[in-house]
């Protein structure tokens with residue numbers, strides 16, 4: 246079953262108003278394949294979401310980088326999933342490793358967030374991934390399976406979930422996973438989904454790779470059968486992002 250390629254740009258906590266306007270113009274002018282071929286989502290910091298949502302080309306979508314785990318209320322500093330829906334923001338990134346490690350978000354907390362965001366109609370890019378220490382001790386699959394299980398325990402409909410495998414050691418380090426390393430985990434994850442959730446979910450859920458993806462390394466990664474796109478950090482702030490969107494399609498269409 247065909248899975249539409251998915252490219253996310255995670256801007257993280259970057260950008261001034263002027264820089265954001267420049268990135269949006271750059272994206273608006275970029276020549277990229279039709280939205281029938283590739284789904285593109287960019288994720289600016291919360292404060293820039295309305296600006297980006299209203300000025301970005303209509304064939305790209307926007308995503309928030311986080312949201313609160315339940316309905317809003319007395320949770321100072323948080324942004325609720327309902328508010329995102331209210332502003333017409335269709336998608337949210339949840340469980341990013343920076344939040345898991347710096348803000349102690351547990352697997353269960355991330356699972357609850359994913360379930361709540363889906364319940365109000367958001368699409369979710371759910372991030373998982375192992376640390377270098379976990380990889381070196383041979384527990385990569387156990388770690389990502391536990392992270393995915395915590396989501397699967399709370400979610401019954403996977404239609405609006407994209408799973409982002411982002412090995413922590415590859416994020417922002419320039420040390421991209423080799424195509425073989427990434428494919429191995431993506432394939433194992435798909436098998437896990439098959440055995441633990443179901444054949445249909447395993448066949449249709451996009452599993453995208455994140456961690457030091459750039460214009461130079463994306464083609465080889467994109468050629469892997471179980472890599473359905475990318476979640477791009479640093480390179481999503483640069484014109485290179487358009488190359489990543491393009492080269493993915495070129496590569497897959499040649500297969």
Ligand SMILES: O=C(CO)COP(=O)(O)O
Pocket residue numbers: 255341411415416417418419455456457458476477478479480
């Ligand atoms: O964390 C990432 C995307 O969510 C990846 O970041 P980099 O592409 O900067 O390594």
